[in-house]
Amino acid sequence: MIKVQILWHRLILYFFFAFQTLYFFTHCKGENFSNACDPQSKAFNQTIFLKFALNDKSVTCGIGPVAGKEITSYSIPSLGITGIISDTNISLVSDTLSSFTPLVAKFTTTGESVSIGNVTQTSEVTSNSFSSNLLYTVTATDGTSQDYTVTLTAPRTYGGLSLVLWFKADSLILSDGANVQTWNDFSGRGNHLTQVTYPSRQPIYRLNQVNGLPALNFAQASLTSMSYSGGTGFSSINSGSFFLVFKMPQTHPATNLLLVGPANGREINIGASPGNELFLWRNGSGLTPPSVNSIPVTAFIAIASVQNTTVSWQEYWNGDLKGNATSNIESYVTGTIGSLSNGNMDGDIAEFFYFDSALSQNEIDKVFCYLRAKYKLIATTRSCGI
Numbered sequence: 417m418i419k420v421q422i423l424w425h426r427l428i429l430y431f432f433f434a435f436q437t438l439y440f441f442t443h444c445k446g447e448n449f450s451n452a453c454d455p456q457s458k459a460f461n462q463t464i465f466l467k468f469a470l471n472d473k474s475v476t477c478g479i480g481p482v483a484g485k486e487i488t489s490y491s492i493p494s495l496g497i498t499g500i501i502s503d504t505n506i507s508l509v510s511d512t513l514s515s516f517t518p519l520v521a522k523f524t525t526t527g528e529s530v531s532i533g534n535v536t537q538t539s540e541v542t543s544n545s546f547s548s549n550l551l552y553t554v555t556a557t558d559g560t561s562q563d564y565t566v567t568l569t570a571p572r573t574y575g576g577l578s579l580v581l582w583f584k585a586d587s588l589i590l591s592d593g594a595n596v597q598t599w600n601d602f603s604g605r606g607n608h609l610t611q612v613t614y615p616s617r618q619p620i621y622r623l624n625q626v627n628g629l630p631a632l633n634f635a636q637a638s639l640t641s642m643s644y645s646g647g648t649g650f651s652s653i654n655s656g657s658f659f660l661v662f663k664m665p666q667t668h669p670a671t672n673l674l675l676v677g678p679a680n681g682r683e684i685n686i687g688a689s690p691g692n693e694l695f696l697w698r699n700g701s702g703l704t705p706p707s708v709n710s711i712p713v714t715a716f717i718a719i720a721s722v723q724n725t726t727v728s729w730q731e732y733w734n735g736d737l738k739g740n741a742t743s744n745i746e747s748y749v750t751g752t753i754g755s756l757s758n759g760n761m762d763g764d765i766a767e768f769f770y771f772d773s774a775l776s777q778n779e780i781d782k783v784f785c786y787l788r789a790k791y792k793l794i795a796t797t798r799s800c801g802i
Contacts, residue, residue, distance in 0.1 A: 483556035484526025487564050491522050493540070499566065500789040505800060506566045507789035511584075511602045513570040514577065518543040521566075527554035546570075548802055567800040569786035572604055575657065575773035579603045580649040583756075584767045585621070585630045592623040596632055599642060603769075605649040609642035609756055617641055622764065626661070626716040627792045631764040636669055639759035650676070650750040650772050654725045657771040658684055659783055661791055663716045664692070668762040675699070675758060676770065677751040684721055686711060694731050696721060698746040706731040707739020716766065718787040724774035734795035735784030766791065778802055 490499035490506050495513065499506040520543045523530070530537040531553050532544065544550055546568035555561045571579050582602040590596070595618040599609040611618045617639045625631035634640040658674060670688040675681055683697040692710040696703050706729050711719060720732040726745040731738045750772060756765070767790075769783065778801040785800035787793060 483558040483560060485554045485556040485560060485562040486526045487523055487530070487552065487554060488526060489522075489524045490566065492519050492546075492568075493522050494519060502789055504562065504564050505785075505789070505798075506564055507569065507786055507800070508567070509569040509571075509786045509790070511582070512572070512604075513568075514572045514604065516545055516547040516570070516573065518545055525554055526556075527562075528557045529555045531555070549800060565800060567782060567785050569782045571769060571771075571783065574779040574783070575771040575775050578649070578652070578771045578773035579769065580605050580647065580772050581607055581644075581754075581768070581770035583609065583765075585625075585632050585765065586767075588621060588630070590621040590630075592621065594621045595619075596621050596642075599632070601644070603649070605647070607644045607647045607649070607754075609644050611640075611642045614639070617759065619765075625764055626663070626766050627790070629766060629791065631663070631716075631766040633764050634757050634761045636760055636762050640761065641755055641757040641759045643753065643755040645753050647752045647754060650752070652772045653749055654747050655723055655772070655774040656682055656748070656750075657720065657722045657773065657775045657780070658769070659718060659720045659787070660768040661716060661718045661766040661787055661793075662763050662768075664689075664711070664713045664763045666713050668713075669760060671761045671763065672758045673761065674754070674756055674768075674770065676754045677749050678753055680749040681751065681754070682748040689713065694719065694721060696723065696729060696746075698748060701746065703746060704741060704744050705739070706741040709733075709738050716764075716791060716793070718784060718791065718793055720780065720784070722774055722780065732780065732784065734788060734793045735781065735797045735799065736795045 490501065491497060492508060495510050497508050497510055499508045520540060522540045532550055537552065550566040552564040552566060553561050554564065571582060580603050583599050584602060587600065588596065595615065597610060597612060597618055601607045619632040619634050619640050619642065621630060622633050623630050660673060667689050671686040673684045673686065675683045679699055681699045683699050685695040685697055687693045687695060692713065693705045693708065694711065695705050711717065718734050723729045723745065726747060729741045729745055781799040781801035788795060
C-alpha cells in the first residue's frame with residue numbers, strides 16, 4: 417500500500433513538471449529574451465519559472481543561492497557562555513574562568529568550511545586555547561572567505577589574578593522598582609555589597625536601562641549606598657584599575673563612585689556638574705584629574721581609571737584613552753572595608769570591576785571589548801586586544 421502511494425506521488429510530480437514545461441515552451445515561442453532579466457518583461461517570468469521547474473540552483477538574474485561565509489552563532493558549552501556577534505567580531509565573557517585550558521566551541525555557519533590557520537574547525541569537536549584572540553576563516557562555496565575575531569574576556573585571570581570586585585546588574589532577578597539589599601560579587605572573593613542597616617538607602621533596580629539590560633539607581637536625596645566588609649584579595653597599596661558602566665543625570669552634585677579601604681583609602685569621584693571630571697582622591701585629599709574632559713551625562717558610558725604605582729594614571733571612555741597624569745599621584749591603603757557611593761551619588765550603574773593592580777593595555781582592551789559588545793557602547797577604538 418505504501419509503495420502504491422509513493423508511485424502515485426511520483427506520477428503527480430512528473431505530470432506537473434511535464435505540463436509546466438510544455439506550457440513554457442508553447443508560450444515563450446517568439447519571445448524576445450534579450451531582456452530576460454528585466455522584471456517588467458514577460459520573458460523574466462518565464463526565465464524564473466523555468467529555473468525553478470528545472471531545479472536550477474545557479475544564480476540567475478540575481479536569484480539563487482548566495483555563497484554564505486558567516487558565523488551565525490557561537491558558544492562555549494562547557495562554560496555555559498554565548499558569544500555576542502557584532503559584524504566580524506565575536507565577544508564572550510566568563511565569570512568563572514581563572515586559568516586557560518583548551519576549550520571546545522559550538523558554532524553554526526553558512527559557509528562550506530571553517531578554519532583557524534590551516535586547521536579545520538568542527539563545531540563541538542575542535543579544541544583551542546582562548547588565552548589570546550582566535551581568527552576564524554569562513555570559506556564559501558565559491559571560494560571567497562571572511563575572517564571573524566573571537567575574544568574571550570576572562571577578568572579573573574587579569575592583573576595577576578587581582579580582580580577583587582565585580583558586580584553586574586543583570587545578575588539580579590528582581591522586579592522593576594525593587595529595592596536591592598544584597599549585590600553578589602562575581603570576582604570569586606566573596607566581597608558582596610549590602611545595605612541592610614538603612615533600607616531607605618538601598619538602590620532601586622530598574623529594567624531595560626541600557627541595551628535592554630537593567631541598572632541600579634543611586635540617589636543622593638536618599639543617601640543611597642552599599643558597602644562590603646571582611647574584604648579579601650586586596651594587597652596593592654598603590655596600583656588599581658576601576659571600570660564602571662553608568663549614567664549620570666544632567667545635573668548632579670560631586671559624586672562618589674567607589675571607596676576602597678579605610679582612612680587613606682582610594683576614593684574615585686566625579687566632579688559636580690557641569691564639570692563632570694574624573695578625580696582620584698586619597699580619602700578626601702584632592703588630586704589633579706588625568707584629563708579635563710567633561711564626562712557625558714544622560715547616556716551610559718564605560719569609564720575606567722587605571723593607576724600604575726605612583727608613576728601614571730590613565731582615564732578611558734569606552735576604551736578610548738582620554739588622559740594620562742604622571743605627577744601628584746598618591747599612595748593608597750586598601751583594606752577589608754569599602755563602599756559603592758558614600759551616599760553622595762546620583763546615577764545608574766549597570767556593571768563595575770575593581771582590580772587591585774594596574775592592568776596591561778591588552779587586558780584593558782579585552783575588558784572594554786566585552787563592555788562595548790554587551791552594552792552597545794560607541795568608541796573610536798575597536799581594539800579587543802590580542
